[in-house]
Amino acid sequence: MFETAELGRKLEKDDYEAAVPGLRTDLLRVQKQLHDADFPVVILVNGVDGAGKGDTVNLLYEWMDARYLFTHAFGKPTEDERERPPYWRFWMSLPRRGRIGIFFGSWYTDPILRRTYGKHDDDQLDATMRRVNTFEKALVDDGALVIKLWFHISKKQQKKRFRSLEKSPETSWRVSKTDWKHHELYDDFRAVCTRALRETSTGEAPWTIIEGTDERFRHVTVARHIIERIDQRLAAPTPSRPPPPNPDVPDPVTILDSLDLSKRLDKKNYEEALAQEQARLNKLSRKIAKKRLGVILAFEGWDAAGKGGAIRRVTHAIDARQYRVIPIDAPTDEEKAQHYMWRFWRHLPRLGRFTLYDRSWYGRVLVERAEGFASEVEWMRAYKEINDFEEQLVDYGIVLVKYWLHIDADEQLRRFRERETLPWEQYKITDEDYRNRDKMNLYEQAASDMLARTSTEFAPWTLVEANDKRYARLKVIRTACDRIESAL
Amino acid sequence: MFETAELGRKLEKDDYEAAVPGLRTDLLRVQKQLHDADFPVVILVNGVDGAGKGDTVNLLYEWMDARYLFTHAFGKPTEDERERPPYWRFWMSLPRRGRIGIFFGSWYTDPILRRTYGKHDDDQLDATMRRVNTFEKALVDDGALVIKLWFHISKKQQKKRFRSLEKSPETSWRVSKTDWKHHELYDDFRAVCTRALRETSTGEAPWTIIEGTDERFRHVTVARHIIERIDQRLAAPTPSRPPPPNPDVPDPVTILDSLDLSKRLDKKNYEEALAQEQARLNKLSRKIAKKRLGVILAFEGWDAAGKGGAIRRVTHAIDARQYRVIPIDAPTDEEKAQHYMWRFWRHLPRLGRFTLYDRSWYGRVLVERAEGFASEVEWMRAYKEINDFEEQLVDYGIVLVKYWLHIDADEQLRRFRERETLPWEQYKITDEDYRNRDKMNLYEQAASDMLARTSTEFAPWTLVEANDKRYARLKVIRTACDRIESAL
Numbered sequence: 006m007f008e009t010a011e012l013g014r015k016l017e018k019d020d021y022e023a024a025v026p027g028l029r030t031d032l033l034r035v036q037k038q039l040h041d042a043d044f045p046v047v048i049l050v051n052g053v054d055g056a057g058k059g060d061t062v063n064l065l066y067e068w069m070d071a072r073y074l075f076t077h078a079f080g081k082p083t084e085d086e087r088e089r090p091p092y093w094r095f096w097m098s099l100p101r102r103g104r105i106g107i108f109f110g111s112w113y114t115d116p117i118l119r120r121t122y123g124k125h126d127d128d129q130l131d132a133t134m135r136r137v138n139t140f141e142k143a144l145v146d147d148g149a150l151v152i153k154l155w156f157h158i159s160k161k162q163q164k165k166r167f168r169s170l171e172k173s174p175e176t177s178w179r180v181s182k183t184d185w186k187h188h189e190l191y192d193d194f195r196a197v198c199t200r201a202l203r204e205t206s207t208g209e210a211p212w213t214i215i216e217g218t219d220e221r222f223r224h225v226t227v228a229r230h231i232i233e234r235i236d237q238r239l240a241a242p243t244p245s246r247p248p249p250p251n252p253d254v255p256d257p258v259t260i261l262d263s264l265d266l267s268k269r270l271d272k273k274n275y276e277e278a279l280a281q282e283q284a285r286l287n288k289l290s291r292k293i294a295k296k297r298l299g300v301i302l303a304f305e306g307w308d309a310a311g312k313g314g315a316i317r318r319v320t321h322a323i324d325a326r327q328y329r330v331i332p333i334d335a336p337t338d339e340e341k342a343q344h345y346m347w348r349f350w351r352h353l354p355r356l357g358r359f360t361l362y363d364r365s366w367y368g369r370v371l372v373e374r375a376e377g378f379a380s381e382v383e384w385m386r387a388y389k390e391i392n393d394f395e396e397q398l399v400d401y402g403i404v405l406v407k408y409w410l411h412i413d414a415d416e417q418l419r420r421f422r423e424r425e426t427l428p429w430e431q432y433k434i435t436d437e438d439y440r441n442r443d444k445m446n447l448y449e450q451a452a453s454d455m456l457a458r459t460s461t462e463f464a465p466w467t468l469v470e471a472n473d474k475r476y477a478r479l480k481v482i483r484t485a486c487d488r489i490e491s492a493l
Numbered sequence: 494m495f496e497t498a499e500l501g502r503k504l505e506k507d508d509y510e511a512a513v514p515g516l517r518t519d520l521l522r523v524q525k526q527l528h529d530a531d532f533p534v535v536i537l538v539n540g541v542d543g544a545g546k547g548d549t550v551n552l553l554y555e556w557m558d559a560r561y562l563f564t565h566a567f568g569k570p571t572e573d574e575r576e577r578p579p580y581w582r583f584w585m586s587l588p589r590r591g592r593i594g595i596f597f598g599s600w601y602t603d604p605i606l607r608r609t610y611g612k613h614d615d616d617q618l619d620a621t622m623r624r625v626n627t628f629e630k631a632l633v634d635d636g637a638l639v640i641k642l643w644f645h646i647s648k649k650q651q652k653k654r655f656r657s658l659e660k661s662p663e664t665s666w667r668v669s670k671t672d673w674k675h676h677e678l679y680d681d682f683r684a685v686c687t688r689a690l691r692e693t694s695t696g697e698a699p700w701t702i703i704e705g706t707d708e709r710f711r712h713v714t715v716a717r718h719i720i721e722r723i724d725q726r727l728a729a730p731t732p733s734r735p736p737p738p739n740p741d742v743p744d745p746v747t748i749l750d751s752l753d754l755s756k757r758l759d760k761k762n763y764e765e766a767l768a769q770e771q772a773r774l775n776k777l778s779r780k781i782a783k784k785r786l787g788v789i790l791a792f793e794g795w796d797a798a799g800k801g802g803a804i805r806r807v808t809h810a811i812d813a814r815q816y817r818v819i820p821i822d823a824p825t826d827e828e829k830a831q832h833y834m835w836r837f838w839r840h841l842p843r844l845g846r847f848t849l850y851d852r853s854w855y856g857r858v859l860v861e862r863a864e865g866f867a868s869e870v871e872w873m874r875a876y877k878e879i880n881d882f883e884e885q886l887v888d889y890g891i892v893l894v895k896y897w898l899h900i901d902a903d904e905q906l907r908r909f910r911e912r913e914t915l916p917w918e919q920y921k922i923t924d925e926d927y928r929n930r931d932k933m934n935l936y937e938q939a940a941s942d943m944l945a946r947t948s949t950e951f952a953p954w955t956l957v958e959a960n961d962k963r964y965a966r967l968k969v970i971r972t973a974c975d976r977i978e979s980a981l
Contacts, residue, residue: 066808
């Protein structure tokens, strides 16, 4: 794989100087065009130590508009990062649409080093590379341009480079002990990288190997490649948004129809049982704090199904310092400028804490699908993106409980009407709520598909019969307790 | 101070039930009006353990629209929080305009407990309370409504309350060992709180003491108070924005005129000295990582003064993982929805790291003043807010270097013209740059006032003669080294 980057290609000074003005102009041009475009650019700068990664990034900073260029370099994870699934820090560093993010080291660094040091075997390397592919595909599907640069020099060149840097007191600081240690491991490293790059050179996000020896050749190659790739992406047609779906779909029969909505609980039994479950949940909350277990409760369900009330019964039992309720409302512009999963990653709980999502990442396959805000291609691929997200949470050890609060159409209408008679509930009910009822079949179809496609062994749905609020609230808190208990 | 909250006031059940519908309706009404208004509401919930703080907050959640209500409870600071000045976590938790943030425990908790435990003396308590006042004033000046609720019960009542909670297995978890420990310290705690509340009951943000014994009385009092305060604030006239200042101010003579802009450096000396300083900075950067010292370099100066070039010479010497460059551009909507200092707090470096601000919090007293984006009242009070911000940074141990890169009008024009001839520099120059030149006097006056009012002993300005780029770049990096060295 790397043989083509050991050809000793060079660029003469005259040729270099002749090329630079055009490259600088083009870099600024694509950057400007990008600024008005609706996608982000992720540039990965990886490769062999001493192959000039840093120099080239510095040069890009000089040649481009540094105000719209962000570098992220990843060292040892911070406490905040360690307390979230491994990809959290990468999600949090993604550039906004219209911006360029340069990742100096990335999701490749840690898996490659682990394998090189012998902490992982080939199967584990392959598994991490599959996750990489899924992640990069999600970014590209969302419109991102992912440019992956691998800077290469031969072992001999590396030694020569380190020696020459060490000679001068002004540059000797640039060579560290780790560099020399890596030099000894060069051949192992090269073998691991060959495998990793082969697995991850996908159609969506191919690797480009940069011959690192000659500085001028390297600079020009990198600049040209970036210009070319951004130009290509700018020229790609944006998929046009299809019209919203036709609400006149036939009445679907779904798994939800099999729920027994007549389940009820009388006040006395409810109050006793609720107090018991709250005491239980409180004890469990102390245990999860001690065992440093994260918990996510995600609430979905029809309008007026009682999500808010159920959430309050849960939070009532937990120390306010230990939980956050995240209501999923219209995204802010910082959120809109990112992949739609970004805002959910953003609020992941630390270890030992709860996050309760009042509506969730399922909006994509529910309201966005039913209202035509997401195209079919977008919501179809969201199932996989969601499953992947949830798998990462569960792999990391988070307890994830997903609730669907279900009421029937009559009960919903009754609650809407009731709200209208209560002065303090009126605000909760708008014309839109009634409009959504007209699309009930569409929503039901969406909910049914969602339940079918996202009920995984690691993250099953909890269907809650919610025509009776007491029954629903108790089932919600009891399920949370059961799930936490079995995870402890 | 607390005697008036030990009167044993009660509300009968009938009166309570008669009051509730109106209160719920009003709470939702003010919340809705607030949603369309341009200010945030901060509600502090503090007070004696067992006085019903949690119950009342739960009730507010039930009565209000929970989607626009955020609770922040503060436990032991996380690593992320410990690595920033103490107020960072409060800044990061402030509600956006139009939203309500409930702070469960707050900037009062830690100082009051320290004094109660005898870790601080009265002078230290007073000093922390002065900081509190400055902070709250900044919020209120920016439009925020700060509602400070102190929940009180007598020592006897507290004991009674804990005992009764402990009796039932369903509520016994709500009383902790710390609660009993605090009960023993009740009298000391009360004395400290008396002092703290007296010092911080300001005109902008007065305390309201809530008698906590009777649940119904407490609920109604809190709800009424919140409605009243938000209604008052909604009725307050919004200050109208004055017209932009007249650019025809006389040519001011400022400290900047005394700079010797003829200072130059030849290429050879520059390159040698730069390499030396970069090697020195690199060594220092390792030391600050080890000693866990944070460094902030803030760059201000005329358009085309060479900020970007100077910044690159600095970052060149630092490991990419150790610094962030924050270009201050138009704020995002999340930033606009906060106090103008919020976006600078947001990017404070962790310990052992660098943040370089390419333009900074001084925008308020420079461009915003000169262009009339900030009213005179706003930019006048900004000097104090800025000094206070910087004092907090320096108190926390951060090395703060503020650069003013100075060029004269001729040199600026020369650079504008030069940029126009270089294809890759053209994007940097717009009509606006020329327009700003017409307001040069206004900008000079603003810069001069800024230097006069924000040159403090803890955060002096470094004036950089920048007509010669080499001279300027070297002075920038050398000053950074000197300042870091003397802090180590």
